[in-house]
Amino acid sequence: MDHGDGTALLTDQYELTMLQAALRSGTADRRAVFEVFARSLPAGRRYGVVAGTGRLLDAIEAFCFEPAQLEFLAANDIVDEPTLQWLEKYRFTGNVHGYAEGDCFFPESPILVVEGTFGEAVLLETLALSILNHDCAIASAASRMVQAAQDRPLIEMGSRRTHERAAVAAARAAYIAGFATTSNLEAGRLYGVPTAGTSAHSFTLLHDSERHAFEAQLASLGADTTLLVDTYDVERAVGTGVELAGPALGGVRLDSGDLGALARRVREQLDALGAAGTRIVVTGDLDEYGIAALAAAPVDGYGVGTSLVTGSGAPTTSLVYKLVARADGPGEDAPVRPVAKRSPGKPSRGGRKTAVRRLDGHGVAHAEAIFLGEAAPGPRDRVLHVPLVRDGEVVGREPLTASRERHARAVAELPASAVRLSRGEPAVPTEFVGDGTRP
Amino acid sequence: MDHGDGTALLTDQYELTMLQAALRSGTADRRAVFEVFARSLPAGRRYGVVAGTGRLLDAIEAFCFEPAQLEFLAANDIVDEPTLQWLEKYRFTGNVHGYAEGDCFFPESPILVVEGTFGEAVLLETLALSILNHDCAIASAASRMVQAAQDRPLIEMGSRRTHERAAVAAARAAYIAGFATTSNLEAGRLYGVPTAGTSAHSFTLLHDSERHAFEAQLASLGADTTLLVDTYDVERAVGTGVELAGPALGGVRLDSGDLGALARRVREQLDALGAAGTRIVVTGDLDEYGIAALAAAPVDGYGVGTSLVTGSGAPTTSLVYKLVARADGPGEDAPVRPVAKRSPGKPSRGGRKTAVRRLDGHGVAHAEAIFLGEAAPGPRDRVLHVPLVRDGEVVGREPLTASRERHARAVAELPASAVRLSRGEPAVPTEFVGDGTRP
Incomplete structure (x- = not known):
């Protein structure tokens, strides 16, 4: 059976029907900004861990519609002929910025910003969320285990308790968070995670x-x-x-x-x-x-299985992928303005955002500041966004050990309360800076 | 990046090091019987649902060690040269019986029985458990949702909340359990699940x-x-x-x-x-x-996401893969006898088992009877094992709609209490029949 490398159909159908309707109404080529963020951390958690970025970059590169996929869409009347033609030529040509892999995040942190036309950026929604929601959940649980184990090594051995491919991603995420080894051989082969058993x-x-x-x-x-x-x-x-x-x-x-x-x-x-x-x-x-x-x-060491691969009570992250700004018309020059829905209980803030972690004179974090509009970082602010994709080219790839080292630094920078296992508030508060009236 | 079809490295390292040691000690070719079962259902659940069997059969067929995989094992000194040579020729040549996909299961139900040499059967442990633990968890949660929805259709839309490949398997498992459609396009293409969005x-x-x-x-x-x-x-x-x-x-x-x-x-x-x-x-x-x-x-219809793909509080199943019998020496004729460990809190019952669902005169299930040794089914017993792999050839493949129909029948056969959402005991008790002294 063909499981292949193709990632384009790891996608909710409505991304394609929206594309079809937008192509027809002439709005598919409006410039758009989508943002990935979580409204909250899992109950009682003090920080989240960004993971999956490297896998997402691989998946974006592999995101194209191959003949077998187009045939499926055509045979099942999922989209019309003009949309099939558009999909056949599809490659993401936009820009992606985001928190670097291994960094920590908090409620509302804009951990990924995707810019392109609406049509090309909306198609990445499902895949980006699948990868980040899974890998962040595992890394966030793993980081707490690493803190609990202090200097003793942790072996990741949960492959048998999760989907066979999720197991490989879980081993990778656990390694970023500080696990020493994994039992999963494919994680060794694909990502160079040290293996044990x-x-x-x-x-x-x-x-x-x-x-x-x-x-x-x-x-x-x-x-x-x-x-x-x-x-x-x-x-x-x-x-x-x-x-x-x-x-x-x-x-x-x-x-x-x-x-x-x-x-x-x-x-x-x-x-x-x-x-x-x-x-x-x-x-x-x-x-x-x-x-x-x-x-x-x-x-002298701990092996952890089930609780690691199920996120220790939080098997997914609540990351969403929201349209926060879009142009009023087609083309590069059309003005882009913030948009936000007003669903009860699920409000969102429009506008393209950047973010910094605010550090005190001792290098300890005291706030997650999210800039709306044109606010600028201060001298002790650590800028959190790095370029990941530029004009469709992946520019943000790094060795897994770099993400692992970043994670250790990012946790060390948080206030001491961050690593308590007890339920608590986020380790630093999230602050919005600027009025959001400019995109 | 090569993600390929190969499934052989979706395996814990210790399966290969055990193989190496057994090859050296001359025990790798002892005939062995492994059994997959759960000691209990998730707290309060009244039945479990078998799912993943069809995916497992695909994965067993694809389970061979390709050059890139052997090179990884060699380069990292994971196993020695004689083991590499053995792996290069590996194909599973044994037999697999199991509960048919979509059927229900209970504590201790022997949902899969794998027979072969120790060497060939032990290698399938991780992959079999990954697939079944994931897919059974999703189908078991999905079945409760289907019962709660009565005749209203359910749309599976949780792809974004789980690993991108787990999402495809989740859509498949939910369909077996009675969901009407999925948002996941790849589940439509690979498995023919109807899509929506x-x-x-x-x-x-x-x-x-x-x-x-x-x-x-x-x-x-x-x-x-x-x-x-x-x-x-x-x-x-x-x-x-x-x-x-x-x-x-x-x-x-x-x-x-x-x-x-x-x-x-x-x-x-x-x-x-x-x-x-x-x-x-x-x-x-x-x-x-x-x-x-x-x-x-x-x-008129419900869309379900997060809670479906996270098993609604039980994101994995506690299925284990245990050696229950093995020969005293090599060859087809060596006597096979039951084995069991005695770890505190995790006892196991040795011996190859079969199972029936005992029905009353109205066709309502009243017990899960597990036969140790040579007990025979009665006239109203429904035999639960079907052949899945015979001498290495997959014989148990069936259309997904057949699994879906079987599930509807299997739930209808349970006592009415089975479909209550409240926490309770398993819908039928598990009984052991026979003394287990014969394999």
Whole structure:
């Protein structure tokens, strides 16, 4: 079955029917500005994390309508012939600015600004939101886990709990947020995320005894491997592991039970056996709270699965893609003016925006300032938008490690309260600057 | 960037390191039986829905290690040379049985049974779980929404709230569970799910007035289209819509506010204008409870987004893939015996299982009976396993409409309490039959 690289049909039908109607009414080529933002963070969260930007840039490059896709649209009468002809030639030729990947965001932060004609920019709505809503949700949860783990490494191992391709994106997002490794091999191949993993319970059960299984694993993967010790009896398994591998045994993994108490007992046992360097890795339904609760336990690393890939209670972000300004007529020179709907409970602010993070004299953030119109950054303001696409060319690609380093800096810049796990307000308030009467 | 069709690296690293160690210890070719099941349903849910089977069959067919994937594994020293050679020739040659797609499941239901050598069957663990855990979560939530909506049609429109490829699978799963249509075009192209969609607020804002926007939409999409009427003032928009389209106006969509009260006012207005046939579609943060609350409102259809693609509070299923039996030695004739781990809180039952749904004289289900060993179905038992893969060949493919029809029948067969939205116990109890001493 053809799953292909094409991204153009990862799109809601109404983007294409709107295009068709706008082509007919002569408004499709009005210049337009769309903005991606969230009205709020998930309840109690103190900051969000921008992730998915790099994937979005790949997806925009791959966004073109191939014959099989056009045939589908034609055969199902989804759009008319003039629209099919327009789509056949479609490439995004506009500009995209946005928060750099790994940076933090807050309510109303304009994390992406897409400028082009209405027709070319509206088509990107669904895909941009899918990628950013998913990846930001994962990175935002992952960042809290990284903070909770302090300096201990985190392994992302949630692939089996989410859609098979979402798993790859989740591993990437977790790495940006500071996870050390992933179990997901495709994330290693596609994005260079370091991979990890040794064995599961089935490997122990496959062998005639746990001893045979450990012998097999050690013979093949070396003494530095991590043995899973909770298939039958943890104490006996740890004893067997050290007996077979000696004090060079790399690690043991605990996947069930009271992980804190168990880790303490295993640490004592390992130390008594002379295996003071053998690491203890814990896995099994951990989230940021479970990780924090193990801060005083002798744990050397955490594996996190379900809670990571489901955003730890917030499996999506509430990012929207809104038209905030558009021209009154066709062409480059037609004046562009702010627009906003007035739906009850969902008001929006018109106009193209820029944003800065306001820092105090110690470099600590104290506000997210969003400029409407022509306000200018002050000397201690950190400008948040970077160019991502210019005249249709991707200009904002960067190594994943750059996003990862940016994230560490962005969190360090926030007030100390930002990294508390308890429910709270956004770590900094959002302020609007300027009157928004100019686009 | 190469995203390709290959599915072999959508896999946790430990599947490959276990394979390597088992190849070396001579246990990789022991015959093995793996079982997919959930220890429990999400809290309060009364049944689960099997979905993803058809996608899994596609993914198993595509599961082979291509040069780019082998190069990645070699370059990163993930497995050794003998393992790479084994992987290069890998195709799954075993058997898979499982619950047919669309059927219901309960705690411990053996929804998939994979038989092969340990080496070939263990490699499918991550991919099988990713697909089933995701798709079952979506279908299980979707089924509750379909029950809540009674005979009113549901539109799946959550693509923007989940990973861009997960969105396609979610649309497919929702259709199996009884949704009428999806906004996702790729789900239409790949799986034949009917698609729907007309316009968003941005289309209204693009035009110089709402009237211009409606004129443009009606001119292009015809009077039978659905107009979005809450950009500025609903009453005025409904009036304009009927004025322009006449009583043939297909529908109006409400996306904000108190949907029940608004629908009643709009229905009165439409009727007074002679547009008694114009449908009212409501969207905006609906879940199964929101849908049920609108049962008495004059609503003709619901659009559901976020809550559908996030499983309405249960974004994943807790399906696991456990080794339940394996041979004592290599070859076809070595005796296969049950195995089970004894981890605290996560016990498992060894042995290959089959299952039936026990029906009473009225055809109503009263138990999920799981056979260990050689128990046989009774005359009113509905056998739940169907062959899916035989000797490596996919034999269980079926049209999506067949899964959809099966789901409707499977829910109708459950006791009436099954479709209550309130939290409750599983609709039928799970019973084990037989002693499990024989594989």
